[in-house]
Amino acid sequence: MNTLKIIKIGGNIIDNSEALELFLSQFAKLKGPKLLVHGGGKLATKLAKKMSVPVKMNEGRRITDSDTLDIITMVYAGKINKNIVALLQANNCNAIGFSGADGNTIVSEKRPATTIDYGFVGDVKKVNTNTLKVLLENHIIPAFCAITHNKSGQLLNTNADTIASELAIGFASIYNTELYYCFEKNGVLEDIENDDSVIENINTESYKTLKDNNIIFEGMLPKLDNCFHAIQHSVQKVCIGKSDMLFNKNTKHTTITK
Amino acid sequence: MNTLKIIKIGGNIIDNSEALELFLSQFAKLKGPKLLVHGGGKLATKLAKKMSVPVKMNEGRRITDSDTLDIITMVYAGKINKNIVALLQANNCNAIGFSGADGNTIVSEKRPATTIDYGFVGDVKKVNTNTLKVLLENHIIPAFCAITHNKSGQLLNTNADTIASELAIGFASIYNTELYYCFEKNGVLEDIENDDSVIENINTESYKTLKDNNIIFEGMLPKLDNCFHAIQHSVQKVCIGKSDMLFNKNTKHTTITK
Numbered sequence: 334m335n336t337l338k339i340i341k342i343g344g345n346i347i348d349n350s351e352a353l354e355l356f357l358s359q360f361a362k363l364k365g366p367k368l369l370v371h372g373g374g375k376l377a378t379k380l381a382k383k384m385s386v387p388v389k390m391n392e393g394r395r396i397t398d399s400d401t402l403d404i405i406t407m408v409y410a411g412k413i414n415k416n417i418v419a420l421l422q423a424n425n426c427n428a429i430g431f432s433g434a435d436g437n438t439i440v441s442e443k444r445p446a447t448t449i450d451y452g453f454v455g456d457v458k459k460v461n462t463n464t465l466k467v468l469l470e471n472h473i474i475p476a477f478c479a480i481t482h483n484k485s486g487q488l489l490n491t492n493a494d495t496i497a498s499e500l501a502i503g504f505a506s507i508y509n510t511e512l513y514y515c516f517e518k519n520g521v522l523e524d525i526e527n528d529d530s531v532i533e534n535i536n537t538e539s540y541k542t543l544k545d546n547n548i549i550f551e552g553m554l555p556k557l558d559n560c561f562h563a564i565q566h567s568v569q570k571v572c573i574g575k576s577d578m579l580f581n582k583n584t585k586h587t588t589i590t591k
Numbered sequence: 592m593n594t595l596k597i598i599k600i601g602g603n604i605i606d607n608s609e610a611l612e613l614f615l616s617q618f619a620k621l622k623g624p625k626l627l628v629h630g631g632g633k634l635a636t637k638l639a640k641k642m643s644v645p646v647k648m649n650e651g652r653r654i655t656d657s658d659t660l661d662i663i664t665m666v667y668a669g670k671i672n673k674n675i676v677a678l679l680q681a682n683n684c685n686a687i688g689f690s691g692a693d694g695n696t697i698v699s700e701k702r703p704a705t706t707i708d709y710g711f712v713g714d715v716k717k718v719n720t721n722t723l724k725v726l727l728e729n730h731i732i733p734a735f736c737a738i739t740h741n742k743s744g745q746l747l748n749t750n751a752d753t754i755a756s757e758l759a760i761g762f763a764s765i766y767n768t769e770l771y772y773c774f775e776k777n778g779v780l781e782d783i784e785n786d787d788s789v790i791e792n793i794n795t796e797s798y799k800t801l802k803d804n805n806i807i808f809e810g811m812l813p814k815l816d817n818c819f820h821a822i823q824h825s826v827q828k829v830c831i832g833k834s835d836m837l838f839n840k841n842t843k844h845t846t847i848t849k
Contacts, residue, residue, distance in 0.1 A: 406669045410668065415738065416746065418690070427722070429722070436731060464729070473694060488674065
């Protein structure tokens with residue numbers, strides 16, 4: 334089986350044009366089938382403020398009313414995604430930008446309102462790899478933004494980490510699939526103040542202990558839940574760290590194992 | 592040779608959500624390979640006003656500074672394109688949204704500044720059909736917005752009519768290619784006030800006469816220039832009219848011939 338690398342980048346790269354250009358030039362050189370997933374960074378919040386659309390968050394997650402969905406679609410699928418595609422093409426990487434609506438690749442369901450109504454936020458129900466497989470076989474590189482659809486014409490805002498893990502799971506029966514979460518730290522840290530305190534390996538058992546001891550908390554929890562979800566569903570390799578881990582073998586990072 | 596239909600829609604459909612939904616449900620049912628190109632409608636101007644970005648036009652063409660390019664990319668490639676893709680998917684039409692950067696499908700060159708500097712506006716230099724051909728053979732329907740790139744990382748605002756004609760010319764050696772320009776009138780009119788006065792056929796010779804007699808003028812000239820450019824470069828059929836011409840054989844429209 335061929336190896337497929339699924340690489341997710343976040344705000345620390347997207348919000349810094351120099352970092353983005355460097356990352357994309359390195360990504361372009363990676364050999365073999367690969368797929369990029371990008372988050373939204375701070376641009377959507379900036380645009381919302383400019384347009385006087387109130388920004389509402391709950392536990393770090395954006396509450397997505399109709400105006401906010403428009404903004405997210407414009408920023409994620411428009412400005413960020415198309416600039417990434419143009420930069421990849423400049424580096425001779427034949428990218429095509431995707432939302433989950435394109436090629437019906439990711440179908441999600443609007444999250445039901447409970448005590449909190451997240452609005453047009455989607456939870457992934459199904460990943461269709463057929464079209465993406467045709468592209469990958471033709472050396473075309475899909476670049477995903479964090480938007481999906483419900484197959485009934487409604488776009489939905491969806492967590493980029495989740496999109497990356499669900500795509501990885503979807504491909505795990507076709508490729509030897511590796512999932513890389515790139516973020517601003519060297520990995521999961523023993524001491525959040527010390528970037529050298531990388532925990533190089535976390536498995537299901539040590540994850541429980543780390544949570545019980547409050548060493549892993551808050552924003553890292555959903556990220557790690559996505560990692561374990563992937564590794565428990567046949568994804569071969571899951572890593573978290575700075576994007577350098579992809580390009581330099583000696584870069585310390587965290588590897589997730591069963 | 593298979594027949595490929597390239598269909599361009601403009602503001603009269605895009606700016607009216609009911610008209611857009613109806614058109615897309617009909618487009619979805621069209622048999623055989625097909626490709627959609629959409630313009631931008633009035634949304635970009637509305638967003639520019641909301642964001643206090645001045646709108647500058649010259650002879651009906653938008654002068655595209657850096658802020659305006661961002662707006663256009665957000666509106667055309669983001670909001671409009673992804674909503675069209677989601678609506679097509681809801682109608683079981685397996686669409687993927689494209690700019691010219693995606694798959695390096697349309698390479699353009701920034702228009703040189705002369706007496707007027709149009710800014711980030713691109714004139715098409717090359718159409719690459721390889722990737723699109725793979726998609727069409729796999730029953731995937733490309734839906735293009737009016738943005739291209741220069742293959743060096745720069746997105747460029749490009750006329751949607753031109754994108755449609757250049758794509759048609761690019762495919763003319765592979766498919767029996769038909770190009771349909773859908774707009775708000777029944778076709779090219781003898782009397783602009785009378786929608787029944789459709790000129791059913793225009794050829795190179797009669798075009799000259801119609802121009803000389805000021806029957807065709809202003810906005811129709813670049814549209815017809817695109818039509819003749821296509822028909823002179825092996826495109827098999829070029830038609831102008833209301834979108835009904837695609838779905839109802841008896842709909843009057845204008846056909847362009849050599």
